[in-house]
Amino acid sequence: MTIANPVSSAAARWAAGDAPARPESYLQASRRRFLHNRVGLGALAVLSALIAMSLLAPLLTSYDPAIGAATARLRPIGAPGHLLGTDEQGRDMLTRILYGGRMSLIAGLTPVALATVIGTALGSLSGFLGRWVAAVIMRTMDMFYAFPAVLLAIAISASLGPGLVNQIIALTIIYIAPIARVAEAATRRIVVSEFIEAARLSGASTSRIILTQVLANIFSPIFVYASGLVGLAIVTAASLSFLGLGVRPPTPEWGFMLNALRGAIYMNPWVAALPGLFIFLTSISFNMLADTIRDSLDVRE
Amino acid sequence: MVTESIATEPQPPVPASPGRRNLLEVVKVSKRFPVRLGPLKRGYVSAVDSLSFDVVRGSTMGIVGESGCGKSTAARLIVGLLPIDEGDIIFDGANVRAPRQLHRPGPSEKALRRNMQMVFQDPHSSLNPRASVGEIISFPMKVHGFTKEQQRERTSWLLEQVGLHANHASYYPHQMSGGQRQRVNIARALALSPQLVVCDEAVSALDKSVQAQVLNLLKGLQEELGLTFIFISHDLNVVQFMSDSVCVMYLGQAVETCGADRLYENPLHPYTRALLASTPVLGGVGVASDVPPLEGELPSPLSPPSGCRFRTRCPFVMDICAEEAPPVRQPEPGHHVACHLYAEDSPAVAPRYASGLPVIEVSR
Numbered sequence: 147m148t149i150a151n152p153v154s155s156a157a158a159r160w161a162a163g164d165a166p167a168r169p170e171s172y173l174q175a176s177r178r179r180f181l182h183n184r185v186g187l188g189a190l191a192v193l194s195a196l197i198a199m200s201l202l203a204p205l206l207t208s209y210d211p212a213i214g215a216a217t218a219r220l221r222p223i224g225a226p227g228h229l230l231g232t233d234e235q236g237r238d239m240l241t242r243i244l245y246g247g248r249m250s251l252i253a254g255l256t257p258v259a260l261a262t263v264i265g266t267a268l269g270s271l272s273g274f275l276g277r278w279v280a281a282v283i284m285r286t287m288d289m290f291y292a293f294p295a296v297l298l299a300i301a302i303s304a305s306l307g308p309g310l311v312n313q314i315i316a317l318t319i320i321y322i323a324p325i326a327r328v329a330e331a332a333t334r335r336i337v338v339s340e341f342i343e344a345a346r347l348s349g350a351s352t353s354r355i356i357l358t359q360v361l362a363n364i365f366s367p368i369f370v371y372a373s374g375l376v377g378l379a380i381v382t383a384a385s386l387s388f389l390g391l392g393v394r395p396p397t398p399e400w401g402f403m404l405n406a407l408r409g410a411i412y413m414n415p416w417v418a419a420l421p422g423l424f425i426f427l428t429s430i431s432f433n434m435l436a437d438t439i440r441d442s443l444d445v446r447e
Numbered sequence: 448m449v450t451e452s453i454a455t456e457p458q459p460p461v462p463a464s465p466g467r468r469n470l471l472e473v474v475k476v477s478k479r480f481p482v483r484l485g486p487l488k489r490g491y492v493s494a495v496d497s498l499s500f501d502v503v504r505g506s507t508m509g510i511v512g513e514s515g516c517g518k519s520t521a522a523r524l525i526v527g528l529l530p531i532d533e534g535d536i537i538f539d540g541a542n543v544r545a546p547r548q549l550h551r552p553g554p555s556e557k558a559l560r561r562n563m564q565m566v567f568q569d570p571h572s573s574l575n576p577r578a579s580v581g582e583i584i585s586f587p588m589k590v591h592g593f594t595k596e597q598q599r600e601r602t603s604w605l606l607e608q609v610g611l612h613a614n615h616a617s618y619y620p621h622q623m624s625g626g627q628r629q630r631v632n633i634a635r636a637l638a639l640s641p642q643l644v645v646c647d648e649a650v651s652a653l654d655k656s657v658q659a660q661v662l663n664l665l666k667g668l669q670e671e672l673g674l675t676f677i678f679i680s681h682d683l684n685v686v687q688f689m690s691d692s693v694c695v696m697y698l699g700q701a702v703e704t705c706g707a708d709r710l711y712e713n714p715l716h717p718y719t720r721a722l723l724a725s726t727p728v729l730g731g732v733g734v735a736s737d738v739p740p741l742e743g744e745l746p747s748p749l750s751p752p753s754g755c756r757f758r759t760r761c762p763f764v765m766d767i768c769a770e771e772a773p774p775v776r777q778p779e780p781g782h783h784v785a786c787h788l789y790a791e792d793s794p795a796v797a798p799r800y801a802s803g804l805p806v807i808e809v810s811r
Contacts, residue, residue: 166614169622172579340573341583343528344635347565348587349557358586362577 179442186438189431196428200247209238211245212396220414231417233403234410239417243424246398252310253383253392253399254376254428257317262372265322269329270356270364274337284330290323296385303391313392317379321372328371332364366440373436377429384425400425469537470675471502471525471643476534478517478524482749492748494520496699497534499775500692502643507669507676509690509707511683511722515745517699518679519568522647525677526563538563539642561591564636568648570628574620580606580631581616587638605634608671610664626657630664637668645677650685662688683726687711695719698748698756701775705782715784717761755787763788 170178180186199206214236218225221232230239268287272280290298299316306312336342337360345355384401386392393399395406400421407418476498479491495517502508510518523529525536527543536543543559564587567573574583584605585598593601603613609630620628629649636644646665650658662685669676678689686693687707694704695718703716714720721741743760746752752759758768767787778789 165612166618168614168617169619171617340567340569341575343523344565344567344573345586346528347526347560347563348590348639349560350586350590354590359575359578363575 176442180438183438183442185434186442189434189438192427192431193435196247196424196431197251199244200251203241203244203248206244207238207241209241211237211241211398213237220410220417222414223416230420231414233407233417239420242398242403243400243420246400246403246421247424249310249393249397249399250380250383250401250425251428253313253317253401254380256314257321257383258372258375258379260314260318261321261325261375262368264318265325266329266361266364266368268322269326269331270333270360272326273330273333274352274356274360276334280330283326287323287326290320291327295320296382299382299386300389300391303386303389308391308394310393313383313386316386316391317382320382321375321379324375325368325372329364329368332367333360336360336363366444369440370436373432376432377425380425380428468503469501470504470539471677472535472537473498473500473502473521473525474535474537475499476521476524476536477532478520478529479532484749490749493699493751494748495524496751498696498699498701499534500694500701500704502675502677503691504642504675505669505673506691507678507689509686509693510677510679510696511681511686511693512696513745514681515748516696517748518681518696519647520699521696522565522645522677522679526565526645527560528565557591561587561639562641563643563645564639564641566629566632566636566644566646566649568651570625570632570652571620573632574628576620578619579616580611580618580620580623583620583631584616584635584638587635591639601638602634605637608637608668609634610660624657625653626661629653629657629661633661633664633668637672640672641674643675643677645679647679648681649678651680651682658685665689683722695722698745698751700756700785701783702757702786703782703784705784709779709782713779713782715778715782715789716757716786717763717788718757721760721762755785757786 169175203211214232216236218228218232219234219236221228221236223229223231225231228238228240230243233239233242268283272283293301298320302316302319303312306315342355342359345359350358381401383392384399384404387394387399387402388405393402395402403421404418404425407421411418476495477493478495479493482490482492484490498517498521500508510521512518520529524531538559539562541559574580578586581599581602584602585593588598588601602616606613606615611627611630611634615623615627615631620631623631629652632649649665650661653661665676665678666689668674676689678686680686680689690707692705693707693710694701695710695716696702697718703710703714703719710719711723714723718741725741741760746756746759752769754770755761755768755773758764761768765787771787773785773787775783775785776789776791777783778791
């Protein structure tokens, strides 16, 4: 084997005018991939519409969501003056769906977002450090896991007292454990890679390695898992409200409305199913949007 | 190119002392890993046992051996990715034995460690798939407080040094070939201008033609930047091409250490002979083709054979091999071998390894 001077030959090779083209930047590529995904765009449109509707509720309807007319109870969909009918207390369903979106979206998004931040921090830390740190954190998580989620939420809410903030705290606590588990498993898979060893060799601290090398690589599974929890959180929040531990009636909230209309399912099934339809729509849109975002951010796509 | 290299090369933080001949001295380094054998039973795998060798400044030390013989563990012990159980590592005259894990390095340790870097084996898992090549190469510089401008300039310079183009900085690892990724791997190892670069099976995952390119690149860089290499491979031909001296490892122990030429001309240890005999040689006969090829599997490192660890597969096995671990002898100057076949040091040898060790009388 002869030793050619690799440096000069390489320089000559690239100097010939065929320098490698710069690929499009990360953000450009991600945006292009996102805009080419119709499912994702559709989900984004549905979610934007839901959020806009609940924010603009006072402009879209003239009814008061809390006041009904005893003479106009359980009107069917399309009844004059009530596009989506009325509920068991004669309140306009459209109005209550619009206003209820506010509470439901807050109750669904906030706990999942908070739990994702906390759970990812705990999971990645224990996955990275292992040993006793992992033992302490993950066994504590297992304790939370041992209770059925709803039961735990009820217990926490009951001890904190009713109200939206306490409801959010309770839901946050129950979703930390599953997210931490996903984060830990993903971190453990990443942490044995040679690029983590390389980062250690460069003298970077643990927190720096987790922030710069680990998080970007465990983002996908956590993000997709967490987005699936949004719908679940809305329903669980509804259960709490139903038990008087969440939002108090007559404040409209989809989950509570679903429960309240249960009795009317034989008389007026379509109206009774409406809040459930909106919960489903929100949940599935979040899932699809999350899938699309993950795919478009994935450099390997 | 040379003037440019001076312009962008930052000063090394630890002043080199060119007077010292050995950049690295590995002294009786051992590493054991605990393993669970049962619900309550614990055992130890002796991954590296009493490994010693010196690396001369600006030279290349090759380490060869079968897979599972502790080569990669040795590499990680040297650079400090794993804590050492016993022994010392003297780098540039300073003992850098790392009792602590690398993820909490002190400031002086951090400064020292940047002088030892590593080129990793797997071109896929050694680069962060979510980071661009530019981010990968500049990360060590960022950690050590280089300015943005310095990082950008030095990244372009490094990319050119390893035969890539500055534009490659905006590529992602998955957009590059295995050979290109390994060049990025090398560029990252050189980012902090280290003195010692440990290449752990750096070309094993590459095609033969790409291997040759990367080996030539490493040699060129060594010449240009005055690097010292530890080159780990299971491929004897690759090690012969790269190395000035070679250390042959078997089951965590060094069985033979000497200059590369002597090793291939006059292998002394039965294991080395068997290894050389099993190497395919193109258009000729192997150096030690009369030696029968190795039979059997590598014994379990959980319970290594008593005495000489190679005795279970050695064609020249004697009674003493099961009783005593063979001391390191120098049958010729600079040629260290741990085998009972060689009971005497050459008279010309300065007593370094021989001193303090019991002389065992063996009837051959």
